[in-house]
Structure formats: C-alpha cells, structure tokens
Amino acid sequence: MELPLLLALIAIGVPVILHVVTRLKNPRPANLPPGSLGLPLIGQSLGFLRAMRSNTAERWIQDRVDRYGPVSKLSLFGAPTVLVTGPAANKFVFFSDALAMRQPRSVRRILGERNLLELNGADHKRIRGALAEFLKPDMLRLYVSKIDGEVRRHVDENWTGRTTVIVLPLMKRLTFDIITSLLFGLERGPVRDALAGDFEHVVEGVWSVPVDLPFTAFRRSLRASARARRTLDAIIRETKAKLERGEATRSSNLIACLLSLADDRCVPLMSEEEIVDISIGTLIAGHDTSSVLMTFMIRHLANDTETLAAMVQEHDEVVKGKEDGETLTWEDLAKIKFTWRVALEILRVVPPIFGNFKAAIQDTEFGGYTIPKGWQVFWTAGVTHMDAALFPGPSKFDPSRFENNQSSPAPPCSFVAFGGGPRICAGMEFARIETLVTMHHLLRRFQWRLCCKEDTFVRDPMPSPLHGLPIEIEQRARS
Template sequence: MELFFLCGMILFISLFLISLYLLHIHYHSARGYKLPPGTMGLPVIGESYDFLSAGWKGHPEKFIFSRLSKYEPSQVFKTSIFGEKMWVMCGAACNKFLFSKEGKLVEVWWPSSVNKIFPSTTQTDSREEAKNLKKLIPSIFKPESLQRYIPIMDKIAIRHMEDEWEGKDKVEVFPLAKHYTCWLACRLFLSIEDPVDVAIFADPFNHIVAGMFSIPINLPGTPFNRGIKAAKVMRRELGAIIKQRKLDLADNKASPTQDILSHMLLTSDEDGRFMNELDIADKILGLLVGGHDTTSATCANVVKFLAELPHIYDGVYKEQMEIAKSKAPGEHLTWEDIQKMKYSWNVVCEVLRLAPPLQGAFREALSDFMYDGYQIPKGWKLYWNAHSTHRNPKCFPEPEQFDPTRFDGSGPAPYTYVPFGGGQRMCPGKEYARLEILVFVHHIVKRFRWEKLIPEEIIVVNPIPIPAKGLPVRLHPHRQSLIY
C-alpha cells in the first residue's frame, strides 16, 4: 500500500511539473514572442545534462555546434539549462552585443547553485554587487601594482618546485598545479604562506567549483551538496581569519595594505558602511576560487600541450633559458623578465583558446528587446560561449591546429578571443593570471622535459577544462639546470 501511494505521488508530481513546463511555453508563445529555434528539453532538467555531459566527454563545443548546425543560419537558439529558459548567443557579433549592453539591456546572472554556495549574492542587486566588488578589489590587480608581487610569486614557485617536483621520476601535474596556485592565492589575498595552513584550503576548492555549475539537487552525494558543504567549511575557516585580522589591524600588528583582506575590512561604501564578515568571507572565497582553479587548469594544460608538441616546447625553452642565464645567483624574476616572455605568452594564449577556463557566462534580460529578428522576453537568461568563436574557422582558420603565431602583431579580431570575458565584466584578474602562469612556465621548463604517461589523455570540462586523469608525466631533468 505504501509503495502504491509513493508511486502515485511520484506520478502526480511529475505530471504537475510537466504541466508547469507546458504552461511556461504556452505563456510566452501566447504573448506573441518570436523566439529563436531550439528545444527546451525535459521538464525542469531541460538540456542541462546534454550541456554538462558534452564537457564531461571532452567535447564541450559539441553542445553549441551541433545546434548551430541544426538551426543555421541562426546564431542564436533557445534551450533550458539549470532550470532556466535561456537564449544561447554565438559568435563575435553576439559577444559584442552582450558585452556592450551590460547594465542597459542585460545584467549578470548566476545559476541558483552559485547563489546557494555564495549566499551573500542574493542579498543585493547583481549590478550593485558588481559595482561594490569592483570598488573593493584594490590596485593589486593593476599591472603597475602587480610588479611588486613578482618576486613573491617567484619565491613560491621555487619552493614549490623544490618540494614537489625535483627528485621525482613521475608526478601528476594537475594536483601539483593546484597546490602552486592555492599557495600563491593564499599568500597574496590572505598573507598565509605556511604550507600546513594553505593545505586547509586546498581540498574543498574542487567541490565548490563543481557544485557551482551543477544541477541544483541538494541530496547527499551530489556535486551540489558537496559544494555547499565545502563552502561552509571554507567560510568557517575564513571567518576565524577575518576575526583575527580585525584584532591585528586594531593593534597595528597587520598592515592596511598587506593584502586584499585588509583592504576589504577597512573600505566603506559612500554611506560609511563596512561589509559584514559573511560578505567579506564570500568575496574572499570567490576570489580564492577564481584565482586558484582556473589558473591551475591552465598551468596543467600548458604542460599537456608542451608534452605533445616538442617544437613548441623548444621555442618556450629557448626563450626562458635566455632569461634564466641573465639572472645573478639568488636574483628573482622581475617585471622586465616577464615582458620578455612574448613567445611563451603566445603559447599560453593558444592554450586558453583551445581550453578556455571560462567556458562562457550568463546574463539576464532586463526588459523585452529584439535581436537578430527574434524577441527576448524580460527575465529570460542569456548565455555566451567561448567555443563559438575560439573553434570557429571563420574566426580562427584551422581552429584545431595549435598555432601560437595567431597572437603575433595585433592578434585575433575583436570579440573573437574571449577567455577572460569582455566588456565591463572582463575578468579583473587577467594580468594576475598572466604573471602567475608565466612564472610557473619559467620554472618548470628550465628544469625539465617531460612525457605524458597516458598518451591519449583528453581535456574534460567539469566545469573547468582539466586533463581527465590529472596528467601524470615522467620527468626528465635537464643536465645543467640554472637554479637561481
């Protein structure tokens, strides 16, 4: 009897959800909206599984290009992802439109899974939240200010190589890259440098990022549930650090300019109000995640491509050894050294084209408006995807070929190369990431050659692009390595 009742309830709930879904579709069609081609997929789930599984299988671009091929010549299509009715907008023209209409026709939007993991994002208008965060991010991310952090990055990279790489025959690259970027983020954002203290933050990062862009089902064992739990652990640790920093600042034991945490604690808005500890913890957590997983994935993917392309490795090695030979014993890298790494940065840019850490981003329509002959209803979500241009032969000839020369001269056409987003919402940590990655490349290349232990290992997206098996490699130290 109980089983019969349970089955009946499941059937009733399913029919109810289907009815709501059909009612939503009817509502928009009844109002006369001319929507783009596409399908909304299954009730509630929509096409979320197709969207996510394409990345899990190592071909995130297939979700986009299979639909563009089906609906051509349209560069937009409708779908349902993460429980939301959504337009997917593809190509450079769509990128330009979305990036230029920020705050006018569209505003930033995050899936509900992000809001649950970062609860303070639901307490303020997203546009106001973006403005506040931009004010609170100090000059640490400006190139002229980052110069003074290069010796710190260099010092941590040297310690990381000595502790985790040297003397090893085999290593797994991605976990080590995460350790490096986590260590660096903790040092520059929180003034935490002891490896034991850094380790507290290392493990929860994976669960947080996976949970942020997952189907928001809060059941034990799901990525969403693990993400929420991991964020709570991190927030608790950050709360203790924030309380101690307040005391240290009051007693002049900490500097107001030593890191981003001090800046947030001492910066007020126009009305003289300071952020509460929960807001600060969430923003620091967001910056730590942003400054950790994306750059660690890129570092690992650089190692992957250099292993597969010996002629590219040789070009990077030559450039980095010229810099290494110019350094006196004990002398750290400088801003001038970074500026000499032009070929190395072109290589990194090509890695970012093929495996962008930011697959795309979401917006929400602030009002009804027209685009490309179709009507976007107010409240609908919009999604742009980097692969729609990065792997488009009209934007990048022979897009599957690895070619760093694409970035010589003036580089790609505007709005075609978007690994850091664009417009008002372009990643403020772009220059920070450039320095962090190039310092890593310098130290690994001048010490080793390497070979992949899983020759056919692919890059999967979950939700950032990482080697599927963590990229195990065999190291071949250079006979005469310059360690300064």
C-alpha cells in the same frame, strides 16, 4: 514507498508543478528564438552535462548552431535560456545594458548570492575597484619576487627528486597558495591546507541540476562550500580584530581592504557574509583558471618539440648574466613574449571557462529574436575560437596568431578567454605573471613526457585531462 524515493519525487515534482503554473500565468512572448525548452526543470541540462564530461561539449553546442543558427532557446539548470554564439553575440553579452550578471541557481547556492560573478552596478564597481588596488602595476611589480619564491618552494617540494608527478592537482595547489598568500594574507599551515581541500570540491557542482539529494555533486559542493565559508569567516574575524588593534591596514590584503570600505558616516559598505561570498568567488576565479592553463601548456609541450625548444631558448636568454638562484623581475617578464603567445593559443584551443550566463533584466532583442525578461543568456567561447572565418586553420596550434604585427587580426570579441567589456578578467595580468614564472622554472629544470597514450580531457566544469595528467619527469641539464 521508501522515504528517500519519496523525497526525490517531491524534490523533482514540486519545481515541475511550479514551472508549469508559471508558464500558464506568464505566456511566452512572440518571436522567441528557435529550439525547445525540453522537460520542465531538467530541460537540456543532463545532455549538456553529459557532453561536458565526455569531451564533446563543443560539438554539442555546434550541433545546436548547425540546427537552429547562432541564436536558439533551451533550458539549462532549471531556467529558460537563450544560447548565443559569435563575435556579435559576445559583444551583445559583454556590453548590453539589458543584461545583468546572474548565475544559475546551482552557482548561487554554492558560491553565495553576493559572489563576485553575481554583482552588478555600483556593487560590482566597488568590489572591482578594491581588487584593482591589489592588481595595479605597482603591486604586480612587488608580486613577481613573491610568486617566484612560492614557485621555487613548490617545485623543490613537489617536483625535485621525483620520477612521476600528476600535474593538475599540483598546479591547482600552487595557484591556490599564491592567491591565498598574496591577496588574503593566509600563510602556510593547516588552515590553508584545509581550505585548499574544500575548494577542490566546491567547483564540482557549480554547474549541475540544483536538486539537493544525497550522493550528488551538488550536495558535495554545498557541504564543501559550507566548510570553506566557516574557514573564511574565521579569517575575516581575525583580520577585523587586527585592523581594530592597528596590526593591519587597508592595504595589508584584500579582506582587510573589503572590511575597510565605508560610507561618509564610516558605516561599513559590506557585511562579513558578503565578504565571504566575494572571497569564495575571487579564489575560484583566481586559481582554477590559471592552473588549468599551465596544465594544458605542459600537456601540449610534451608533443610539440618545436614550440618547446623555442620556449626553453627564450627562458635561457632571460637569465643570461644572472647569478644562479637570483629571482625573476618585472623587467625579465617583459622579455618573455613567445611563452605568453603560447599561453594565449592554449586558451584559444582549450578555454578554461567554457562559457557564462547573464540574465535579461527587460525584454530585449538580438539577432531578430526576442529574449524575454528574466531568461538566462548563455554565451560560449569555443564556437568562436574554432571558427575558421575568425582563426584560419583553427585546429592548428599557431602562437603567431597573437603577434602584434598581424596583418588581419581577428575582429573584436572573437578571442574571449578572459571575457570582455567592463567585466573583462581583472586578474589577467596577475595570471600572466604566475604563468610565466611557473613555466620558467619548470622549463629550465625539467623535461617530461606523458604517461597516458590516450590524450583526452573532460569538463567538470573546468577542463581536466585524463587522470589529472600524470607525466614522467627528469632533471634537465642546465645550459
């Protein structure tokens, strides 16, 4: 037998045997949700991943809901899982003390055991507090002009003078540059370029069957993560040296702040390895979601002339009386309301985060069923966002759903693009700023049309339009 085949059989067979032994030792409790756990280790993972990559994931989830109801059991990424859907389920996931954050093994291996998505309790509160220092209103006001400068430079270098561009990779690079500059103090240059290249591959395998074999997405992501971790480790050591020399302070950037966290005896609260994990999680959370949002805004506007015209008018009004080249301000962004409602409707229709996982830290109940201790709980955004009882005519694009004067707004925990509860996205306002600033410059300088007649996308695990969304662009006549 060839060695690679033997290793593959061992890699698959050993977890299966352990899984069976564990089941024999720990019989299942009664009153489990309906459904099946499928094959050991594999479960429904492959079917789910195929649906994600064929743009049928929402249908795949809805088929389960139609078959089993809003609560069902399955196995995803090597662990028994309970799928829950609907506003009540979202509220349960966001607020229940019986659940704690725990990502699938693939996520923990790639992002690190102490990544931001994994922290709970006092650890999460401490790190969220550190993030809040850099995302509070006073800091966000300062970021507007810096983000404006990054966007102008990006547009000049990557859009101006071109007839075609591929949107998604450009948006990913823009948002990556913004967050690494503002939160990590990483200036333009080869180090930032290398880190950006690695992060393109890190996300590819976070939702995958965690079998470390050659040529798999999981293996590619592990290798990219290792390279990114070495880069971040060097940045952390350099920042630490600057703090010791007095060349940096706690408020210089997020890494300096995390290095400065200490107890009453001045003992650091975090190791450098933990800071690397948190940095990786923050970078992914901070740039991938915003880049997907802006890409799908551009995609939608190519075929929605009415919404496009209203947005262009709004942005033209904002700069009336300004000198050409004058940067946007915090007060300017407060006037750009319709564009943000368009962004929220995009997030409803195509949520960047398909769903997320928690774990039961004790036996608990929901919907009349038992969720055993240690099982994953998986919630999704799409089923709720496309529920006609919550959002009438859900397939219709309608930004007015998010006007403040709605007579019958959707109930709490219906719109969950930013999560909810104590762990609601800390960077929501930051994302609003970079989205509005970016769309301002693109809308006022360009008009575009899609190159591909087939207007589809896949999830891997973030939404990705066909070929990265190539578009033809031309300069817009200034009003």
